[in-house]
Amino acid sequence: MTGNCERLANKISAQLECDIERIIEQNKRISKGFLRFVNGGSAASKKIGKINPLINNPDNYERILIITPFWASSPIPAIRGFLDLYKDKMKGKKLGLILTNLGTDPSEVILKYNELFPESVTTSSFTKSKGEWEEFKENEKIDIFISDFNDN
Numbered sequence: 177m178t179g180n181c182e183r184l185a186n187k188i189s190a191q192l193e194c195d196i197e198r199i200i201e202q203n204k205r206i207s208k209g210f211l212r213f214v215n216g217g218s219a220a221s222k223k224i225g226k227i228n229p230l231i232n233n234p235d236n237y238e239r240i241l242i243i244t245p246f247w248a249s250s251p252i253p254a255i256r257g258f259l260d261l262y263k264d265k266m267k268g269k270k271l272g273l274i275l276t277n278l279g280t281d282p283s284e285v286i287l288k289y290n291e292l293f294p295e296s297v298t299t300s301s302f303t304k305s306k307g308e309w310e311e312f313k314e315n316e317k318i319d320i321f322i323s324d325f326n327d328n
C-alpha cells in the first residue's frame with residue numbers, strides 16, 4: 177500500500193536473482209493518509225480478497241517467498257486470497273514469509289500467517305519501531321533470512 181514491502185521485495189529479489197510479482201487485490205482500497213487504517217477491519221474479520229490473475233505460474237517455481245504487511249495484527253485479504261487459490265500448489269516447495277510492520281510485536285501474527293500455509297515456512301519480520309527498516313539492521317536481517325531460506 178505504501179511501498180514498504182515493494183522496496184524490501186526489490187532488494188531481496190536482486191540478491192536472490194529471482195522473479196518477482198505483486199499480488200494485487202481487486203478491491204480498490206483507500207491507500208493514502210490515516211484513512212488507510214480503516215482497511216484493518218477486513219483483515220481482522222479474515223476477509224479472503226479476490227486477487228488479479230498471476231503473471232508467473234507458481235507451478236514453475238521450487239521456492240516461493242511472500243513479503244507482506246499485516247493489518248490490525250492479522251493477515252491481509254490479498255494474501256489470504258493468494259493462499260486460498262494456491263495453497264495446494266505450494267505443497268512440497270520451499271516456502272518463505274517476510275512481514276513488514278510499524279510497531280506491533282509480530283510473533284502472534286506470524287503464527288496466524290503460518291496457519292495459512294500448507295507446510296512450514298522460513299519466516300522473518302521487519303518492524304519499523306525496532307529500527308529494522310534502517311539500512312544496516314535491515315541488510316543484516318536480510319542476510320540471515322536468505323541463509324535460513326537456503327538451508328531449509
Ligand SMILES: Cc1cc2nc3c(=O)[nH]c(=O)nc-3n(C[C@H](O)[C@H](O)[C@H](O)COP(=O)(O)O)c2cc1C
Nearest residue numbers: 177178179180181216245247248249277278279280
Ligand atoms: C489497515 C492497516 C493496518 C495496520 N495495522 C498494523 C498493526 O496492527 N501493527 C503494525 O505494527 N503495523 C500496522 N500497519 C502498518 C503496516 O503493516 C506497515 O506500514 C507495512 O510496512 C505496510 O507495508 P506496505 O507499504 O507494503 O503496504 C497497518 C497498516 C494498515 C494500512
